[in-house]
Amino acid sequence: MLLPRCLLFLLLASPGMLAVAEPVVRDAWIRALPPTQPVTAAYAEVSNTGPTAIALVGARVEGAGRVEIHTNRDVDGLIRMERLSTLSIPAGQTVSLAPGGSHFMLFELAGMPRPGEQRQMCLLFADAGEQCVTAAVRKSATTDHSHHQHH
Numbered sequence: 527m528l529l530p531r532c533l534l535f536l537l538l539a540s541p542g543m544l545a546v547a548e549p550v551v552r553d554a555w556i557r558a559l560p561p562t563q564p565v566t567a568a569y570a571e572v573s574n575t576g577p578t579a580i581a582l583v584g585a586r587v588e589g590a591g592r593v594e595i596h597t598n599r600d601v602d603g604l605i606r607m608e609r610l611s612t613l614s615i616p617a618g619q620t621v622s623l624a625p626g627g628s629h630f631m632l633f634e635l636a637g638m639p640r641p642g643e644q645r646q647m648c649l650l651f652a653d654a655g656e657q658c659v660t661a662a663v664r665k666s667a668t669t670d671h672s673h674h675q676h677h
Contacts, residue, residue, distance in 0.1 A: 548575045549582075549615065549654050554647050554661035556587065557625075561638045568593070568630040568647060568661060573620040581652040582613040582621075587661070588645040591634025598627060607631075612652065625667055639663040 554570040568587055574580050585593040595610040613628060615621045623629050630647075639645060641664050648658040 549573065549580055549649065549651055549657050550575055551647075551649055551657045551659045554659045555667075556632070556639050556645055556647070556661050556663045558639055558641045558663050558665050563638060564633075564635065566632050566635065566638065567625070568632055569623045569625065569667070570630075570647070570649065570659070570661070571620060571622050571624075572615055572649065574615040574617055576654075577617050579614050579616050580654050582615060582649060583611070583652050584650040585630050586648045586650070587630070587632055588647070589636045589639060590632035591636075592632075594631045594633070595623075596629055596631050641665055 550573040552571045552573070554568070556568045557566050559566050568585070572582060582595065584595065587593050595613050596607050597610055597613075598605050599608050600606075610628070613621065613623075621628070643663040644660050645663065646658055647661040648656045650656045
């Protein structure tokens with residue numbers, strides 16, 4: 527009985543030995559498109575603060591019946607969208623899901639999200655559970671609302 531108690535003590539005394547990947551989700555947003563469009567895209571920045579790689583395996587977005595992870599690839603000079611089953615986020619790294627690269631595609635929409643709205647977005651990770659954030663709905667990646675005069 528002495529050996530198991532020693533092991534238990536070592537594990538409890540060294541929480542770093544049990545460190546797990548901890549994803550941090552920031553800057554989540556959903557693209558607002560004309561209401562006649564059947565799908566839209568969502569984006570976020572995902573950081574892995576843990577010591578091992580984590581796998582992003584899916585997402586849920588309020589108002590979307592189905593969400594897929596996609597990326598854009600150059601195939602013979604043409605940009606093609608490709609569905610991903612997982613997106614790896616290396617230890618200590620940040621991956622940006624952004625226009626022109628990897629992103630979420632939202633299908634089976636209850637209605638096209640409108641600029642100014644907010645929706646809950648939950649990212650699902652293979653070994654790190656899920657992280658839910660509030661995603662702003664806007665027309666473009668830029669959040670700069672300043673007005674420029676053109677001559």
